[in-house]
Amino acid sequence: MPAPFKPHEPIYGVAVDQGSGLAAVIAAARGADARDDDLQTFKRIVVETASPQATTLLVDSNYGPQLLPHMAPTCIPMLAFEADVYHIADEDRITRLPDNLTVEQFPALGAPVLKFFLYYGPNDPAELNKRKFDLVRSIGDRCRAQGTTFLFEPIVYDRAVSDGASKEYALLKPELVRRAVEDFVNPDYKIDILKIEIPVTLDYVEGFGTPAMSRRDAEAAVVDVSNAAGDMPFVYLSAGVTYERFVEGLKFCKSSSGEAAGFMCGRALWSDAIGIFGSEGANAMARWMETTGRDRLAGMSEAIA
Numbered sequence: 557m558p559a560p561f562k563p564h565e566p567i568y569g570v571a572v573d574q575g576s577g578l579a580a581v582i583a584a585a586r587g588a589d590a591r592d593d594d595l596q597t598f599k600r601i602v603v604e605t606a607s608p609q610a611t612t613l614l615v616d617s618n619y620g621p622q623l624l625p626h627m628a629p630t631c632i633p634m635l636a637f638e639a640d641v642y643h644i645a646d647e648d649r650i651t652r653l654p655d656n657l658t659v660e661q662f663p664a665l666g667a668p669v670l671k672f673f674l675y676y677g678p679n680d681p682a683e684l685n686k687r688k689f690d691l692v693r694s695i696g697d698r699c700r701a702q703g704t705t706f707l708f709e710p711i712v713y714d715r716a717v718s719d720g721a722s723k724e725y726a727l728l729k730p731e732l733v734r735r736a737v738e739d740f741v742n743p744d745y746k747i748d749i750l751k752i753e754i755p756v757t758l759d760y761v762e763g764f765g766t767p768a769m770s771r772r773d774a775e776a777a778v779v780d781v782s783n784a785a786g787d788m789p790f791v792y793l794s795a796g797v798t799y800e801r802f803v804e805g806l807k808f809c810k811s812s813s814g815e816a817a818g819f820m821c822g823r824a825l826w827s828d829a830i831g832i833f834g835s836e837g838a839n840a841m842a843r844w845m846e847t848t849g850r851d852r853l854a855g856m857s858e859a860i861a
Contacts, residue, residue, distance in 0.1 A: 557789045557817060558705050558748040560632050560668045566611070567749075567791050567818030568857045570825060572602045573616040573671070575640035585834025595619070597838055600626055602826055605845035607631035609853050614671055614820065616640075617654040621665055634707065635667035637695065648684055649675035649713070650691070659698040669705040670695070671751065676710040678735040689745075696746030709751035709793065710736040723768045726757035730777035737784040750790040751820055754805045755781045764804065775812035782814045789817035792860075794824035799852050806859035819860055825852050 557563045579595040586594055596619050607613045607628040614634040615623045624633050637659065639652035651674050662670055672695050674688060692708060699706040712732035717725045733755040740747055756774040759765035769777075782790075792809065794802045802824040809816060826849060833841040 560705065561612075561749070561789070561817075566857070566861065567789075567820075568610055568853065569612040569614065569634070569791060569818065569820035570602065570606045570610045570853065571614040571793075571820050571822040572599050572826065573614050573620075573636040573638075574822065575616055575618065581830055582833065585830050587834065589834075594833075596622070598830075598833055598841070599623055601833075601838060601842050601845060602829075602849075603627055605842055605849060606825065606853060609850050611818070612669065612820075617657045620667070621657075624666055632669060633667045634669040634671055635662060635665065637670050637672045644675065648687075649677075650688065651675070659695065659704065660702060662699075662704045663702055667704075669707055670699055671707045671709060673709040673711065675713055676736050676739075677713050677715060678732055678739070679714055679716070689739075692740070692745050692747070696744075699748075700746045705748045706746060707749040707751055708740060708745070708747045710740060712736050712753065721757075721759075723760055723766075726760040726768060729753070729757060730755045730774075730780065734777070734781050734784050737781055737790070741784070741786055741788045747788070749817070750785065750788060751793050752781070752790050753795055754778075754792050754809060756808075758801060758805055758808065761808075764808075774808070778809050778812040778814040782816070785815075791817055792819045794819070794821040796823050798827075799824045799855070803855055803859045806856060810860050816860060819856055821853070821856055824856070825849060 561567060582594050582598055583590045599619055600623060603613060603623050603626045610631050612632040612634050613627055614636060616636045617638060620635045627633055639654045696706050714728055714732060717728060719725060733753055755777045760768040761774045762771045806819060829841050829844050832844050
């Protein structure tokens, strides 16, 4: 595993890099009490309460530089290299890069890990995917030049199936995730760690939801993705599911022999804290994060250990 992560040590990561979408949800929860600095306050509380237990914590390019000093010294800082994951440049789904941050600034900021997110459709036209490959390669080259660890997050899709929650998409997802991993393990991109989706949707797996896929096939899909990664470490992302569902997914992947290095969780950890922050304020949210939030992080860690 690349520095600053140590070989064979699991990654228990927390992500609070959401931007405008999270700001809107917080504003709605706060109602008449909403303030301009609510998003930053919310993120700071997550950083202060989760970083003592997490091995790494991801913050966004806008607030991240101000949040980094609030991290526990035992937690590895990770900074997103995106303008806003909710603002994609065009219908080709190419992530906008930040105007206020360059890769070359990461060492001076004390952020040894860069995370970059990109929608990736393995079945998209070759010309479009070449543009995406070139963008990822450019970031990888710049990270390597700075000695910065590059964590890449490809979120897969298929233009033929617009509903990512549908049974039809659930049946395509294992292949899409596997193909994305196969494409980006290429050393040309200088990626150090992949952050990937759990390759099956449990809602459609036998024993978990309405069965469209047998448990055996789902287990094989997890192993296929792990095999595709080869020697490259990868972590599972929570993809907006509930805490309970994410824990189920981590346990399933672990029992299926998916050799993940760990996980990165966002909303699965702190989504329920939004309502508390909105109705009861920052101190109540901090208490919730120090108790229930830390219990959740421990539960996720145990699920994949």
